[in-house]
Amino acid sequence: MCAAALEDYCGSIFWNASYLEREDPDLPVCVEQTVLVWIPLGFLWLCAPRHLMTLFQKTKVNRKHLSKLYVYKQLVVSLLFLTAIAGLGVTLGEDFGPNRDSSSTVKNAGVFYANPVLYAVTWILVLLCQAGVRRRKETVDSATLFCFWFLLVLCDIFPFQTLLREALREGKVSDVPRFCLFYISFGLEFIAFILSAVADIPPELKERVKKNPEAGAPFWSRITFHWLNSMTVKGYKKPLVQEDMWELNREDSTPYIHQHFQHFMKSELSKARIRFQHKLKKKGVEGRDKAQDEAIQNGLSNGLGKGVSHDVLIMEEKGKKEDEKKKKKKDKKKEEENYPNSWLISTIYKTFKGLLIESAFFKLIQDLLTFVSPQLLKLMISFTEDKSDYAWRGYLYAVLLLVTALLQTVVLQQYFQRCFVLGMKVRTALMAAVYKKALVVSNDTRKEATVGETVNLMSADAQRFNDVTNFIHLLWSCPLQIIISIVFLWLELGPSVLAGLGVMILMVPVNGFLATKARNIQIVNMKYKDQRLKIMNEILNGIKILKLYAWEPSFQTQVEDIRGEELKVMRKFAYLSSVSTFIFSCAPALVSLVTFGVYVGVSPDNVLTAEKAFTSISLFNILRFPLAMLPMLIAAMVQTAVSRKRIEKFLSGEDLQSDAVRHDPSFSSAVTISDGSFAWEKEAEPLLKNVSLDIKPGRLVAVVGAVGSGKSSLMSALLGEMHNTKGFVNILGSLAFVPQQAWIQNATLKDNILFGSPDEETRFQKVIDSCALTPDLELLPGGVQTEIGEKGINLSGGQKQRVSLARAAYSEADIYLLDDPLSAVDSHVGKHLFEKVIGPNGILKDKTRILVTHGVSFLPYVDEIVVLVDGQISEIGSYDSLRASRGAFSEFLDTYAKEQSNQNQSESDHGQETTEFELIPDREDIQPDHALEDTVSVTLKRENSIRRSQRKSSVRLRLNSSIKKPRDGEEIKKGQKLIEKEAMETGQVKFSVYLQYLRALGWGYTSVAFLVYFIQNAAFVGQNLWLSDWTNDADDYENITYPNWKRDQRVGVFGALGVAQGVFVFLGTLILANASISASRVLHSRLLRNMLRVPMVFFDTTPIGRVVNRFAKDIFTIDETIPQTLRSWIMCLLGVLGTLVGICLATPVFAVVLIPLGLIYYFVQRFYIATSRQLRRLDSVSRSPIYSHFGETVSGLSVIRAYGHQERFLKHNEITIDENLKSVYPWIVSNRWLAIRLETIGNMVVFFSALFAVISRDTLESGLVGMSISYALNITQTLNWLVRMNSELENNIVAVERVSEYSEIENEAKWITDSRPPDTWPEEGRLQFEDYKVRYRPGLDLVLHGITCDINSTEKIGIVGRTGAGKSSLTNCLFRIIEAAEGRILIDGIDIAEIGLHDLRNHLTIIPQDPVLFSGTLRMNLDPFERVSDEEIWKVLELSHLKDYVAGLQEGLQHEVAEGGENLSVGQRQLLCLARALLRKSRILILDEATAAVDLETDDLIQKTIRKEFSHCTVLTIAHRLHSIMDSSRVMVLDAGKIVEFDSPRNLLEKQGHFYAMAKDAGITEQHIPIPAETIVEQSSAL
Secondary structure (H helix, E strand, O other): OHHHHHHHHHOOOOOOHHHOOOOOOOOOHHHHHOHHHHHHHHHHHHHHHHHHHHHOOOOOOOOOOOOHHHHHHHHHHHHHHHHHHHHHHHHHHHHHOOOOOOOOOOOOOOHHHHHHHHHHHHHHHHHHHHHHHHHOOOOOOOHHHHHHHHHHHHHHHHHHHHHHHHHHHHOOOOOHHHHHHHHHHHHHHHHHHHHHOOOOOOHHHHHHHHHOHHHHOOHHHHHHOHHHHHHHHHHHHOOOOHHHOOOOOHHHOHHHHHHHHHHHHHHHHHHHHHHHHHHHHHHHHHHHHHHHHHHHHHOOOOOOOOOOOHHHHHHHHHHHHHHHHHHHHHHHHHHHHOOOOOOHHHHHHHHOHHHHHHHHHHHHHHHHHHOHHHHHHHHHHHHHHOOOOOHHHHHHHHHHHHHHHHHHHHHHHHHHHHHHHHHHHHHHHHHHHHHHHHHHEOHHHHHHOOHHHHHHHHHHHHHHHHHHHHOOOHHHHHHHHHHHHHHHHHHHHHHHHHHHHHHHHHHHHHHHHHHHHHHHHHHHHHHHHHHHHHHHHHHHHOHHHHHHHOOHHHHHHHHHHHHHHHHHHHHHHHHHHHHHHHHHHHHHHHHHHHHHHHHHHHOOOOOOOHHHHHHHHHHHHHHHHHHHHHHHHHHHHHHHHHHHHHHHHHHOOOEOOOOOEEOOOOOOOOEEEEEEEEEOOOOOOOOEEEEEEEEOOOOEEEEEEOOOOOHHHHHHHHHOOOEEEEEEEEEOOOEEEEOOOOOOOOOEHHHHHHOOOOOOHHHHHHHHHHOOOHHHHHHOOOHHHOEOOHHHOOOOHHHHHHHHHHHHHHHOOOEEEEEOOOOOOOHHHHHHHHHHHHOOOOOOOOOEEEEEOOOHHHHHHOOEEEEEEOOEEEEEEOHHHHHHHOOHHHHHHHHHHHHHHHHHHHHHHOHHHHHHHHOOOOOOOOOOOOOOOOOHHHHHHHHHHHHHHHHHHHHHHHHHHHHOOHHHHHHHHHOOOOOOOOOOOOOOOOHHHHHHHHHHHOHHHHHHHHHHHHHHHHHHHHHHHHHHHHHOHHHHOOOOOOOHHHHHHHHHHHHHHHHHHHHHHHHHHHHHHHHHHHHHHHHHHHHHHHHHHOOHHHHHHOOHHHHHHHHHHHHHHHHHHHHHHHHHHHHHHHHHHHHHHHHHHHOOOHHHHHHHHHHHHHHHHHHHHHHHHHHHHHHHHHHHHHHHHHHHHHHOHHHHHHHOOHHHHHHHHHHHHHHHHHHHHHHHHHHHHHHHHHHHHHHHHHHHHHHHHHHOOOOOOHHHHHHHHHHHHHHHHHHHHHHHHHHHHHHHHHHHHHHHHHHOOOOOOOOOOOOOOOOOOOOOOOEEEEEEEEEOOOOOOEEEEEEEEEEOOOOEEEEEOOOOOOHHHHHHHHOOOOOEEEEEEEEOOEEOOOOOHHHHHHOEEEEOOOOOOOOEEHHHHHOOOOOOOHHHHHHHHHHOOOHHHHHHOOOHHHOEEOHHHOOOOHHHHHHHHHHHHHHHOOOEEEEEOOOOOOOHHHHHHHHHHHHHHOOOOEEEEEOOOHHHHOOOOEEEEEEOOEEEEEEOHHHHHHHOOHHHHHHHHOOOOHHHOOOOHHHHHHHOOOO
């Protein structure tokens, strides 16, 4: 019916099968005139309304500008319109024209009228559409128009060849006008198609396109990611840097994402809050109280522990699940009750709905397309079996294979792009939300999580969400793929599919079991790793002590032992994973074996044909992916659920009371508290009770009170940080706040002071001068532009406090809250600050100032004093009136006046030295006052210190190296870099690095492993060849019954080859596992051995963090990542080679195409690897500032809030995240860029293998064709994977390079040489320096300029000199920490440079300045080599006054010392060092005198013991306080590396030279010299 109507309409036959049943098929003309015309036009008419809409909207786009391109486009379409009119004209002319043939009544068919009219209307539509596109904002082209032109050209190809063939067949053109018009319009359409592929960039976009090429990319470039080319080329030529990164698209930027997310989060969260309230109401009041108790007890029940490494936690959480399940059920109910939950997922869904739906759509199409290839393969095989079929069908199938593969590639990459961008956006949204929340979070919520945990929310948990969203669609796509595969397989093989499926399903629990085992092993492994790193950290922190005591071997064995255990566990893990690899690699072979076996065995009629076999195999290959992915996805979902809870709990926590502080301008006072009571938490007892305070503008008010009376809490109440239980606070004007512990940002010194205020030079100078920062600026390498490290690491405590004060002074606020800023600075600096800044004549004299202080000396100058006792104001008044009243204030005065006088006493003792040291002390400042113990600030401080002790590694050394070396004073001033910048490897990895790794693996191992993998691959190819041979039986036994022996033989060999593959993979994996473990052992022990033998200079110029990183990250990479990557790489490589060999066996011609494809492949991956590697590096480099800025914000919250700078910090955070996204986004795109190009190469392989199969089908058996094409279909993924592995391997092998770099650093002298001193040496302890010169590093100036002196046996020598005179260098030389430049040192006549370092160091003893202890037992700290008996140890403990303490401990000598000895007091640590010295019993003792560390009592004990126990030794004391050396036999005065005076103290004082000047400064005169020097020598108990 329909066909008849169409035939009337065309005037010719619409369809006839005979058109196709011939060698040169063609479509009937009628189809070409109807269907092929309607397809493209219909598409356009459907899409046109969207473009026409813009024509009727008002737009702000500049329409005056007509680009050339636009004019050309419109011109071409106008010409097309003319051809359509001409076509209509021709028809009209023929039917109604003057010269028509009057005799014929036959008119032209309807189609000749309709088509020109259709086209004419369409061309008008296209003109309008193109105008519409131009009016759209920021549009460069139209995807729909591009597709329309593409379809049009495609559909017109058929009439194109029909007309040509007809003309050639008949030798003439029958209908000249239409023939010409068709070819003219075809040419114009083609030109229009080309033009539609060019971007028309409007002028307002030009600037943006320069910064972000994606904005100007046309449609085809967007789908092939062609716009990334410029970056890949740049990355190939030179390593990319952050400046090369492009601007982000607006919808990918943090502010945009954050705004959207917040919008949905508000509504979702308020709904959740309402639900939560209902729930609480239901539970009733008692339930609520319970829940609150629970909440308080649980704290953050699933919070991350303090400082456990993150991976361990994930592991542990999984591990504990089993035992906790029962308990969890109870807890779960309780836990879910105490915060609004299950709103996060819906928020994420609503925010990113568009992306989710788009990506789901692409995924669906891709899944369906996946199943087209096996069906085409089936057709292809049946085509080669039927030799009589027309050749064009084969070519058609080959082209169709290519087209579906290309479509699949494009769709899949679009899907991946959407998903990864979605993951990136989710992570960004969560990070920004967590940051924003942290700025307003109340103290209750803040107390529940430490700084570290909150930072973890941002890093770990947000990242988890990112990872899961990447693959979220697999939740529905995997089941879908599985169902479709089974349906198709059922159609092929019937019920015997179930056998194969059963095998696959059985694999799942087996893999699950292996995974749990593996996880438990990993937990143990992490435990050893943590232990090993802890020891390494300590070794590196105390490396100087190890060297001085020659203890390296003992610690080396400790580390090696732990490492041994770790490797044992790793070996277990490797064996387990080889079992799972074995199962995984056997799976496909096993599945096909079972299925085919059952199929052939069920009934004799079932014969395996090539179609069935190879179609099934490609379907099984499709099935493998979803089955492997589902369990992984579910595990990831479970982990994310934990993260979801934590993020929800944090984000739904309470905010600060926004109305805690009023700003009512009607009050006359600057600060008013009216009968206020304040608590830190809602439920807690108020800390400040019934406080009423009224401060007039411009007054200076001091707040005093004993420790814990609530002074800091009063400050917090004024800032609105506390819960206001009654009364109110009113504040007029802006605030500035100086906290008790200065908070310093990681920025330049200037930025720290400006703190977001505009920069005014004069005001800045004034503030700097007043805050006494000018002298410090001269010391800092970059002046005001010096970069301050995290937490102000390169400033002393006093400097930090002054910067903090300067920040407040610069801000020009109305009210200043100063929380004891003077406690951290020396008294004279404190006086200066009070006079110049805070006091009645300071720069803040007209402002309202509230000063918390202990400095009694300042009180007379303040306007008013507030006295706090136990959280209540006991009295207020001026200094004099309060003194007179004899109340709490006078008690306070008495307590503090005493302390102050003591302090002054001791300060005058070491008089001038203080000022010298104040600028560069290396000690934590002792603070007399802490806020109350349960305040948040203290909790946070405590967490910080816990985090700090974990982070000290990287920090402590930076301190030592930048501060403890003012010996090269000028070095710091010049701002020379003390710490050399870490070499970041760029560019390609050298081949020698690979060789180095292979050498560590062992050549034997490597070659055997390779051979085994090779045999496995041969088995794989063999199995498929056997299968293709088996399928040919179908022809041989076509009409005969299939013999049983033949069947059994076929199935048997097929199975044997399958099992062989599995066994060889298993063997290969085992061999590689063993090899990689031995490589790990070799590389680690080399690194360790070398690190302990490297000279001290190396540690002075290298931050410890950098060295630890080698032992942590790089060794981890060598242990775990490289072996896995290497294995995957070998298997991929051989897989690809096997496939190619297989195809070449089937169709030898294929080898010709291989060479060009190989070249393209090589270039694509070289370009990709260079760019991708650099992008990954930039990503990790730009990621850390996000977290450190966040950590900083959290620790400085009260300051940021006080100044009201939340917005500025939010902005900064958004900028920091954007900087990171700038490298993440191109990285995501670069992976897609690569995949599209590689898959296209893979698709070409499929196409050519099919094409050659068609060409040589007469000589080919159908089995081989099936094999070569099903092989080729599998190659695209493998190729992609191979490049990935290649790039991973390159990125990771760098670890070997970094480790070997540190294994090859030059060592210090040998530990033991051939010339060994006698065991009793040195017997006398006589020292001679002969013209001794030394420098710290080659290229630096001399530190000691030719020292010559003799020190006799048992002499007691004091060494003094100003900072930087070379005192410590002298001891370093004795121990050969620094080697001589010239001259020599003799001990008992033996030149110390001749003997081994250990022989030397074991016979000298030093008591170092800072007592370093290692974690381990007390006994180990005294005697790591276990050379002496317990009795001896108890004896020295008695001598060093520690016996009672140690005996009182539960474990006695086995008492565990914490890391760095933190569970002992400083005094006890110093006494332990004394005990070490007593144990060593050497004749020469060097005392590097401890200054700040020790209280006077301990100092006294030490001095006494030394006098008594070391009376028979030669003692050199480096003195920082002259008191301690006044009883020496002689004093050596050093100045600038030379000995300027060397005589007895008395003679030196009489001489009135250098020593006399120093003594006078310290207030020492002759009467301080104990007993005449002669008698000292007689009694030989000097010092």
